[in-house]
Amino acid sequence: MEEPKLFDTTLRDGTQGENVSLTVEDKLKIAKKLDEYGIDYIEGGWPGSNPKDEEFFKKVQNISFKNSEIVAFSSTKRYGTKAEDDPNILKLVSSGAKIVTIFAKSWDFHVSQALGISLDDNLKLIEDTITFLKREGLEVFFDAEHFFDGFNHNQKYAIKTLEVAQNSGASIAVLCDTNGGQTPSKVKEAIETVKEKIKIPLGIHAHNDSGFAVANSLTAIEEGIEQIQGTVGGLGERCGNADLCIIIPNLKFKYGFKLPKINVEKTTSLYNYVTEIANLTPDNRKPYVGRSAFTHKGGVHVSAILKNPHTYEHISPEWVGNTRRILVSELSGKSNLKSKLEELGFDITQFSEEQFKKLTSKIKEYEHDGYQFEGADASLKLLVLREFFDYAPNFQVENFNILHYNFIEGTGTEAIVKLKINGETVHAVAEGDGPVNALDMALRKALQNFFPSLKNMKLIDYKVRVLDSTSGTAAKVRVLIETSDTDKTWTTVGVSTNIIQASWKALLDSVEYGLFVDNFSPVKEH
């Protein structure tokens, strides 16, 4: 079988999911990540539908991609206008994308009910739109919306729409299960018929309303379809789209495709990245990439896993960048920890076996409290320094206070910090946008004269995740702060039920790391 092409629509169909809202910056970051992962096509949005997507296409032109091509999406032209006068279509042309996806109705019921035009007029919309775009030098992918419903209802017409697209110059016809209502057998049957009549390559775009999005996509692959559309984590309208984080490992490990461009071992990291940027709760039970996907709990399972992991794992977790977890015992990757310490610049021959054990259990304790060091190397390095080395920063915090007032005359937040720096007491106050910003300002004011390099340090990212959101406003929160100076970037973490305390911990770690850790050569003490 032909190697399939992978088409990601997280930035377009994905954002139609409830609670999914991405800024232009978010979309650009995700596009870069998809390119690194090795996706063939990235559908960036519908430039004619909103100014945000228009801006995305403008900005994305400044990025050079290794693996991915950017695709712009639109409906066919509006009935009653010429393609060359339709603002929607013109925005496709001016988007800068070299490939465009045009979606059109292929279900007769939709033509009459949603568009309210004749079946022939709909065919004309398809023909005119594609012909115009081809003339403008663009490659056109044709999305046959509701293809399978159309096929079940008026097979001849559904296939006619594909023929018109083919004859107008579309390079691929994507069969969409827009409502997600198809079973794998229905998909198989329809594709077999279509393949007899349509000569351009076919694609599949499946939704998950019946729980078959992944199965339908892979059934289509068995039937020789050449492009799979989906989203990271299955984000999308209603129950979402086919999940590329499940489809890709299946293609590789169950169907034997090579997928030479795909970094399949980064699938878990891709999923976590997009989930984090979209600020969604990760699905722990998600196949391949969920936190529990290789987590063993039942007694029978755990005892067998310790003899041979293959007994209760269909693939090795590291193939998709995930990790094995065992809920009842304390057995966890010492080798992970060792390689991490080396990465952080420690000489691991300096550590005894007992110290590895102590550190492992310390990390587990922190993680149990809600910490996560995966994205916060700087805090992890500080933890190791504080635990095993003769390390102390050149300042201590005596206390701090926050005052927030909200009067009719105005609103404001002030922070007061009292530090001991080189034995000297320094007291500083500053205003800020909220308590964390005020603390940041006050801390800088107090330290500035003693540590002039602080001037080059800038907080570049601040993230808050509510951990047990069901506890309402008393919930535990995890704060991540990313800081950079002239030549590097580092991330720190803090956890507390009090968002001020959590932020303060991350903030202090950030400043400590920036001021001391780079110059500190770790000499083991105890």
Next chain:
Amino acid sequence: MEEPKLFDTTLRDGTQGENVSLTVEDKLKIAKKLDEYGIDYIEGGWPGSNPKDEEFFKKVQNISFKNSEIVAFSSTKRYGTKAEDDPNILKLVSSGAKIVTIFAKSWDFHVSQALGISLDDNLKLIEDTITFLKREGLEVFFDAEHFFDGFNHNQKYAIKTLEVAQNSGASIAVLCDTNGGQTPSKVKEAIETVKEKIKIPLGIHAHNDSGFAVANSLTAIEEGIEQIQGTVGGLGERCGNADLCIIIPNLKFKYGFKLPKINVEKTTSLYNYVTEIANLTPDNRKPYVGRSAFTHKGGVHVSAILKNPHTYEHISPEWVGNTRRILVSELSGKSNLKSKLEELGFDITQFSEEQFKKLTSKIKEYEHDGYQFEGADASLKLLVLREFFDYAPNFQVENFNILHYNFIEGTGTEAIVKLKINGETVHAVAEGDGPVNALDMALRKALQNFFPSLKNMKLIDYKVRVLDSTSGTAAKVRVLIETSDTDKTWTTVGVSTNIIQASWKALLDSVEYGLFVDNFSPVKEH
């Protein structure tokens, strides 16, 4: 095709999922609910493995079930003991269950690796265990663990285990994809071979590690299998088991089975009930039963849905007891807004075209500022009331203050609020876990005596999203607060660069909505 039997293992395999922990009372409640729903078999647990399951079987005998039979689970007897002396097996007999499931290895690799016995000895375990239980008058279901892996690896032996079970008196042979690694084509192929050799009915028990649990179960049905095992919401070890909340609607609406005992219109309620009892976060995107399963966001979708819901819904939400929802977002048009207003209880004939325009641009303004109303209906309703109706709450905020202190002796946050309630000034102070929790406490303290219904209102979810995280600690944040009282749940939103102000807005909206909006009959003013 034969009507399939439905076998629920939420109470056994479901509890092997991470974070799933059910008390005996929880299990009894769920069993009653499953019976009402119309499930044929309820696997209650493994009485030999823990005292909790033993107690369940004792107590469940006091319940009379309309539709369900209770099943007890166990492995075969231990190697080297007689069945009649094996405590595990004896607890099955004394459990009071009339049907027992016995699981045994059918993958040769597992026999040698996990059990460490000979292949023949394993067959003898199966024979002895089933023969003994049949003699005790019990019906025996045979779970062939890892059947498909066994079939791929040593087909002859895997089938041999089924034959031994059949000849020893098992009434059904359940083919288990224990590791969840199979594709639908592999399942189909295996069942076709098994059907030629085994004469007792077959069942399927699928796990979701490759995302195929539902598809594999229904492929098995197409191949004439007679029992499907699964769990409510797909709870279970690792990625979970086949989800009965998806399988059952599929059987009914896609495969044309009658399922005469099943109350399919209670599927959503069953899912929510079990999720609630297990204290798990519901999966909003879950097919059929998720909160977003029939939720429409994209403008093209919404305008078509309003003409005919069939255009973007594969079934009617009420068939499974779910509801249609329409979201308002930047992706949506005027039709979203109109239907949203109707959903919120407004009479849209009261609004002029100009007012629609004004409201649309107001919402876009708010969204540009970082608001998002798609998950915050209550704040949207308040916005409309404030804009177009003679609405004002019965209290006003004069001012509030936050004090946060961090001394060596301890850390704490206090909030002081000053309100005007029915003309009277009320001043209250409270401590809390962080500024938002303290504000929540102080606000409640101030309002409690005037509005006793506040007692029933509880914050059930608190979410923080940093919008432009690259602005560091001065970034804009969006806070979502979900509140419930005895009969409903509502969500409110607040945005500010100051997290205290953002939370305060969402908090105030939440309280206002709960206290006033339900009793307020919207009479248009201007």
